[in-house]
Amino acid sequence: MPKKSLKSKKNDYSIIIITKNQKAFLQKSLPAILSQTIKNLEIIIVDSGSTDGALEFAKKYPVKIINYHSPVFNFAKAFNLGAQKAKGQYLVRLSGDAVPANKHWLKELGKDTEKPKVAGAFSRYVFSAKNHLLHQFWFREWPLVRKVPFSVGGASFLxxxxxxxxxxxxxxxGPGEDWEWAEVVRKAGYKILYKRMSLVYHEHQAPLLKQILDFLYWLFISIPSGFFKYNQVRIRIQKLNEYYQ
Incomplete structure (x- = not known):
């Protein structure tokens, strides 16, 4: 007999998708979310002015849509808007260019997160040839990287x-708000779990110059205690990143 899907209590999990002009990814991610072994999910899309038909497509699914308009897109603001409206006790941030790799993505991501001193968990990224080289290098499953105290993967983050x-x-x-949040809660005595069996495809493409700026940005915020010591350098690189978006 086929295994039955796991039924969560109503709105245990709120999936918050942060997106802009990423219809092609929503066409993959929404069916993947609804195929999860855990059911009764709340799906919230925080959209920043899509013009590619993304919202028209999303409305075919049982989702809540929040329109967020800003001259400069802010991941933290977008997520906070979604979290304010979410009913679930677990918030799952999913980037617009991230797609669950299989039907066990959420079940694996949620394991052990009910423990009192666990703040959350993040997924393992699965890459394709479409990912730019620096991104593949930076988020590869290097054992040393996973031991960095505040290392997290914000594309699929519970x-x-x-x-x-x-x-x-x-x-x-700007980008890196998930790492900053992780450092704050870890200093408060919480753990963030790395769930290597929770798989998510994450395609992140960019021109070469943008790749280099991205790499420098992540390098500076990943230096221990660098969140504040190198804050002005981070801000300058962030401004360049916004210019080349």
């Missing part, structure tokens, strides 16, 4: 809503 209420994402940050 956090407890009760903890998010006490510590929402810092909206003063």
């Amino acid at each position: 956090i407890k809503k009760s903890l998010w209420k006490k510590c929402p994402f810092n909206e003063k940050w």
Whole structure:
């Protein structure tokens, strides 16, 4: 007999997708989310002015849509908007260019996260030839990288809503707000789990110059204690990144 899907309590999990002009990915991610072994999911899409038909496509599915318009896209602000509306006790941030690799993605991501001192968990990235080389290198499953105290993968990132209420994402940050949040909660005594069996495809493409700027940005925020010591360098690189978006 086929195995039955796991039924979560109503809205245990709120999936928050942050997107702009990523219809091609939504065409893959929404069916993948609905095929999960865990059912009764709340799906929230925070959209920043898509013009590629993404929202028209999304409306075919049981989703809530939040329109977020800003001259400069802010991941932290977008996620916080979705989290405010979410009903689940677990918030799952999914980037617009991330797609669950199989039907066990969420079940594996949620394992052990009910423990009191666990703040959340993040997935393992699966790459394709479409990913730019620096991105493949930076987020590859290097054992040393996974031992960095505040290393997280924000493209598929589960956090407890009760903890998010006490510590929402810092909206003063550009990319890297997930790492900053991880450092804050870990200093408060919490753990963030790496779930290598929770697989997500993450395609992140960019021109060569943007790749180099991305690499420098992530390099500076990943230096121990670099979140504050190198903050001005990070801000300057971030401004260049925004210019070349």
